[in-house]
Amino acid sequence: MIGRILYRESCQGMLNYVFGKEGMLILGYGNMYSQDISQKFFGNVLHFQGQRNATKNRYAHITMNLPHGEHLDNRTFHEVSKEYMEQMGYGEQPYVVVRHNDTEHEHVHIITTNVTGSGKVLGIFNSFRRNMATQQYLEKKFGLSPSPLTKQQRELPLYRLPGQQFGMDPAQGTKFYLQDVLNSILQKHKVRSFQELAKLVRPYHIEIKQTKNQSGRIGVAFGLDNQKGYRTRFINGSIVHPSLSGPKLQKVFGTNSKSKLLPMHRKRLLKQIGTTYGLFKAIRPHDLPEVLKEYQGIDIKLDIKGDAIKGYTIHDKSGYAFKESELSPKIRMEKRPNIFGNSDGPTDIDTDSKQFKLEIRKLIKEAFMTSYLKSPDRNGLFSENMVAKNPMDILPHITTSKDYIFLERYLPRNQKILLMEALKKEFPIVRDRLFQLEEKKEKETLESKFRLIGRILENCIFDVGKEKGSVHRLFRSLGVKYNDNRLSFSGSNKHTVPVLLGDLPFPKAMDTYVSTGFVRQNHMVLEMLTARNSDIGPELTASSFFLPMVFPKLYGTMEIGYRQEFEKAALGRYVKHAERMHAPYEKSPKDYMALFNAKGFYFVKGKDGFEVRSIYTDHRTSCTLPKRTSLYLNSIPDVTATILEQQTVIKALIKDGRNDLKNLWAGHLIERGMYDRAAFMLTAEKVYPNLHSWQAQHHMDNGLRKSINKALERKSSIEQNRLLRKGVYAISSLLGNRGKKGQEEIYNGFKDELTDWSKYKGKGISM
Template identity: 65%
Template sequence: MIAKIIYGETCQGTLNYVLGKEGMRILGYGNTFSQKVSPKFFGDVLHFQGQRNATKNRYAHISLNLPHGEHLNDKTFLKISKEYMEKMGFGEQPYVVVRHTDTTHEHVHIVTTIVKEDGKVLPIYNSHKRSMATRRYLEKKYGLSQAPTTKRNRQLPIYRLPEEQFGMDAEKGTKFYLQDVLNSINQKYKVRSFDELARLVKPYHIELRQTKNEMGRIGVAFGLNNQKGYRTRFLSGSAVHRNLSGPKLQKVFDAHSKSKLLPMHRKRLLKQIETTYGLFKTIRPHDLKDVLKGYQGIDIELETKGDVIEGYTIYDKSKYVFGKRGLGKHIRMQNRLEIFGNGNEPTQIDIESKQFKLEVQKAIKEALTTSYLKSLKQDGLLSEHIITRNFGDIVPNLKASEKFRFLERYIPRNQRIEFRKAVENAFPIIKKRIYELETKKEKEILEKKFKLIGKVLEKGIFNVGTEQGSIRLLFQALGVKYHDNQLSFTQSNKHTIPVKLGNLPFPENMEKHVSTGFVRQNHLMLEMLTEQSSENSPKMTGSAIFLPMIFPKLYERMDPVYKWQYERIALGSYVKYAEQMHAPFEKSAKDYITLFNAKGFYFVKGEKGFEVKSIYTNNKASYPLPKRTSLYLNSIPDLSVRLQRQRTVIKGLFEEGRNDLKNLWVGHLMERGVYDKVAFILTSEKAYPNLHREIVQHHMDNGLRQSLVQVSQRQSSVQQKRLLSKGVYAVSSLLGGRGKNQDEAFNGFKDELTDWSKYKRKGVGMG
């Protein structure tokens, strides 16, 4: 099911369209005196209530659309519509639900107002995101087909015969269609002129006319012409939508045209095209589209008339659209006959070109790196791995590479053996060059780590020293080790830096396994705490909050002032991550709080807005939410009651022994889809992930249930039943089926991967 919401300043035109469609059926009303009110009476009620506030987005037009071939009876469709309105916060408002039968897919229209009886307005923060979550909830509840999660190219509506289309649809249906297409175009592209807009809407059978009155005011009008005998009269842009008037569109066009980024995008695009030309000996004109897409990821449409290519349009990733006039004459086909003027010769790469040699180098480097990352045991550094590889070792990775397959596709058949030999002959030279570059980079990284350690010790971020050997904990958490008065990488002795610390003892029970992903996170965190990070530095991820679980002995020694700074940064990183994970389930501002509460996070309202805290950090540590998010939470009608309820949830987590980062970690793995690890923990340990039951149920349906069965099947028949029952017990407890007798709180984490990684004979880092 697809749900769409459009807000507007008036409702009369929308009601005329919704209630005036041929074959429409009113399924029901919401919050009116009776279900037998007349459409005119309802329109008056809606109009007068909406006029009680001067906001521009007074009215809402919602459509709920089923996929082709799916059917609902009127009673069920009305029930779904009412539940949608309740979940979206419109349940107390007057609204009408109308079913249309003019398209091949079943759908209803709902018209309402966001203005309440007292003149205040309903909050519409994040309404489109909440609509997505509500739609998903209803799909699951009523067994409807799920809407696609990725954008697809929409098919144009099928036009009916002209004699059926003229009349009411020309005034109302056309207007709604024009709004939909034009708004989509303006969101998708940074249009710079009316001529460009006319070209972009032409495939949708929309025609555009520019006008200018005596005062010189620019105007625009739109009409439909499907070239099959059906045409509508032209509607002025302002009549279609207030933001589609001539002056307002011109203002947008001017802003896009004057952007300082436009010349940069044009220059980059020209360089990409020139690079492509430099790679090829010949390009068959009609192959240019596939060549640019496959090599540079550039979307280009060739404008053809018969077999003749008259021009092109490039839809750049920057949202700008470039035609042949916008990029200069030098790249036009007629001016590059040495590439395009070779008759019917096939498209061929020039294996003697400088660009080809660069691409071969890139393909070999990618294959060497991939072979290192995919190796079961990454012993040593990348440079050490590279120097020991033979050409045959990387052939499987080369064949799997899209870059290599693209090159091979355009090599002439009679030169493919020669091509492969050229790659093999180039391998030793390229391997040596990459080895030297990686060696230099590794030395710089080790030097950087050494300087960071000095800053950390200088500022006293951790209470570590040489006498107890606790400084080794800091070394390990940054991916280095100390031996024979030298500092080197943990997994290699290739590079060293002299550090005279003498005979340095080891601390008791030092961690054996350290994930490279968490080493990177720890490095970034310490750079921030020592103020060595910059705007261009990599950003922290949500997993930064787990650093005290990965390096417990080190973070136990953290200075309280820096501990507060760390927790504040980690909270902010995790909140941003969690908001993305919660989006498919967040139907309202109440859900925003509920989903975080289930994870052990709670919200406090202060003078400057909301702050988030957690059961995993000190009570003084908090992260201030952005102003817009604070406004969103303030929209909850019974906010004080909702904030009070947090105590019950948080208290329950403490009572159940789930106030540990380990519980959050299991939920984190579940959200990341690492179901094998989660299944092992659920079946072999007493683990209760801190996650809302709706999200747990989603992951059970999405593959976790199957992973539980597979993990249990690896054991003996006696163990199977025991392990599977443990897993089912753990999950059922999350879904609300736990009894009074609870198992001991889970404490089986010996490292951040759990013992499951040892059964798999390899470790997997999460960073």
């Protein structure tokens, strides 16, 4: 089921539409003194109540749509509608539920007002999230088909005819068929003219005729060739559907034609097609669609008249359709006889072209990177790794790539030896250039880390005294190490920067591995705190909130002022992430609070609106919510009591010892769908995730339960062999045999949600 909400300043047009549709059926009225009232009376009541406030969004027009083929009787559809209104906060408002049968899918319209009887405006904030959560709730309660979480494109079957598709009278079948095809095409393509639309609908046997009345108003009519020896009569666009009238379509065409992105799309396509022409010695015209699709991901359709190809039309991923001449006359097929002149000859790559060499170099470069990233025992820097490589080392990565297969297919007479010779010839050139670039980049990165460390120490962000050796933790958190008055990368001694700090003792507990994902986040946080890069803040992700868990002893020495600044920024990033994760479950502002409370976050009223705080940060650390969100929360009728009720949940979490970031991290992994990794924490670490029961139940049904069962099975077999692994403290700690000493720091190696988990294959983690 899909629900949509539109807000209007006037209700008369909405009422005329829902009551004026032929075959409409009123299922019932809400919050009226009787069900036996006239349409006019309801309209007067609605108008009077809505006019008691000057807001522009006085009235709401809601549609509830079932997918094709799903059916609800009138009584059930009315019950679904009433439940929807209750959950969305319209339960006390006057409304009408009207069922229409003018489209193939069953749907109802609901008209109501956002103004209460006392003249106040309902809290209509975050209606998108509330609508999504209410849909999910109703789907489960009434057994309806779930709505898609992401926008999906449906391919229409070609040559489908109304007589074959619908078992009803031809006129209604034609109307439904026209709606189905036209709406799908207008959603998929950014059409700019009636001529373009006519071309797009031609494969579906639809004809378009423009009309003009006496006043000069442009209209449109649609007809259908049903292939039974006659054409249906043309039906006016506004009768097919109001959004398909001539003026409405012209408005759509105008918006698409004036898009500021059009020049960018043209420029991109022109470059891609020019690159393709530069790679080939000859292209058989009929092969061009396949060549462009495989090489550049461009969809084209040849314009064929009789036996001759007159050009082609590009159907771009942006939704626009371009004639080749619209991009540039130079790329027209008749202007390039050197490539398209021999229509009977094979399509061949020009192995002497500059573009062919570039493609070979691209293959080698990508193979170097792939072999490095996929190496099970990746040691050292990228530049060090590539020096030891020879062509045979990376050949498996080259020959399995899509680009290699494409080049091999169109070599002259499939001369594979030419490709191998080109790879062998270009290999040392690419390796040397790539080595120089990476070496330069690595040096600059190390020097930037050195400068950052200098600013950190200068600003006293951390209390890293030499005698405790905690400065080593700072180095490790940035992916570098210090030894013999030199700074170098953690996994390599190739590049060094002189640092005269003398002999620094190592701390007693030091993690052996720090994931690259959290090193990047930590680097960005420290850049932000040193105030040298004002653009760093927006790049922080929700995982920055977990840095005190990854580097507990380092962040434990952070100066209080900087700690508060970090916590505020990280809290803001996590809240934005959590809001997106909560969308399918949030039916009201109370739900908004409840979902955050279950995670250990709570809300207070500040001077600038609502603020959010957490049990994982200092109680003085807060992040001010946007004004719109504050208004949303303030719309709770008993908001003061609701704020006080939060403490029951928060105190329970603290009492149970769940005010540890590990509990939130387990829930974070579950939300991201990383069930195997979360299951390991739940079983081996015995960590309880801080997550609302609604979310937990959804993820359990979605695969988490299966992952937990697998983890429990693996855990039992691992425990039998635990005594054989006495020397590996990190592994034994993962298996649940961890003491108090060193507990925090040893946890560090297993916190990266996105990278480097391959290091632990076969060591108790379900992959």
